[in-house]
Amino acid sequence: MTIRKATPIKSAMVLAAGLGLRMRPLTDDIPKPLIAVSGQPMLDRVLDHLERARIGRAVINLHYLGERIVEHLTERKRPEIQFSYEKDVLETGGGVARALSQLGDKPFIVVNSDTVWLDGPSPAIERMRRLWDGRRMDALLMLYPTALASSYQGTGDFFMDAGGRLVRRGEKTVAPFVFTGVQILHPRLFEGAPDGKFSLNILYDRAREKGRLFGLRHDGEWYHVGTPELLKSVDAQIESPHARMSRL
DSSP: OOOOSOOOOOEEEEEOOOOOGGGTTGGGSSOGGGSEETTEEHHHHHHHHHHHTTOOEEEEEEOTTHHHHHHHTTTOOSSEEEEEEOSSOOHHHHHHHHTHHHHOSSOEEEEETTOEEEOOSSOHHHHHHHHOOTTTOSEEEEEEEGGGOTTOOSOOSEEEOTTSBEEEOOTTOOOSEEEEEEEEEOGGGGTTOOSSSOOHHHHHHHHHHTTOEEEEEOSSEEEOOOSHHHHHHHHHHHTSHHHHHHTO
16 A cells, blocks of 8 residues: 555544453542553553644543543643533444534544554554555554564454455454454545444445455554553553563
8 A cells, every 4th residue: 555645634533442351450430541550541642643643622521420530630731621422322433423523524533542552663553644545545454463462362353454444354254354443434424324332343344345444564563452451561661671672
C-alpha cells in the first residue's frame, strides 16, 4: 500500500463503558480504564497518545463507575474531552453509533480505553493517518502479530493480504494477526447499522464483504491487559530493557 500524506483527523472515540468483569476484584470499586499499568492509568496512556497525535477532541463513553472517570479527567486540557453517557451498555458498535453526532462527518479514531501500546520508530496513529485512503477504506485496524503477543492468549483475528485487506480467521485456525483495539473508521460505515447494542464486528464484516476493511501491522509493542494476572505480567514487560528501547 502507498504511504500517503497524513489525513487530518481531529476526533477520536475512547471506549470506556465496559464493566471490567474479568479484572475483578480490581474493578469492584474502580473502572478498568483507571487501572494503572506501570504506574499510569490505561486511560491516561491512551489520551497521551491522542494528544501527541494532535487530536483535538476525544469523546469518551461512560457507564460503569463513569463518575470516577469524569472526576479523574477534570484537570485534563488536551485533547478536549466530551462524554457520551450510556444508561445501558451498548457494546463497541452501539457506543460509537450513539456518539456519531459528537464525532463529526469525517474519519475518526476509535481506541479501546484499556489498549496499551508503545510506539515503534514512528507513532502508530501517525502511521495509520498516512495509510488511510477514504476512497478505498471504511475501516483501518491496527494489528499485532499473534505469535509476538506474549500477554495475549487467543488465536488471532485476521489474515492480511499484501495489499492490507483483511479476512477473518476461520474456525479451528490460528490467524497471524490480532486486533489491537486501535482503528480509524469512516462515519459511512454506520449507515444501516443496527439500533441499540451491537458489536463493531458486524460492521467489520460488512466492510470486508465490500473489500473496504484494511489493516496495518503495528511496529512497536502491544499488550493485552485482560486479567489481574496479565496486569502483573504486562507491568514487568513494559519495564523490561526491550520495552524501554521500543520507546526510544
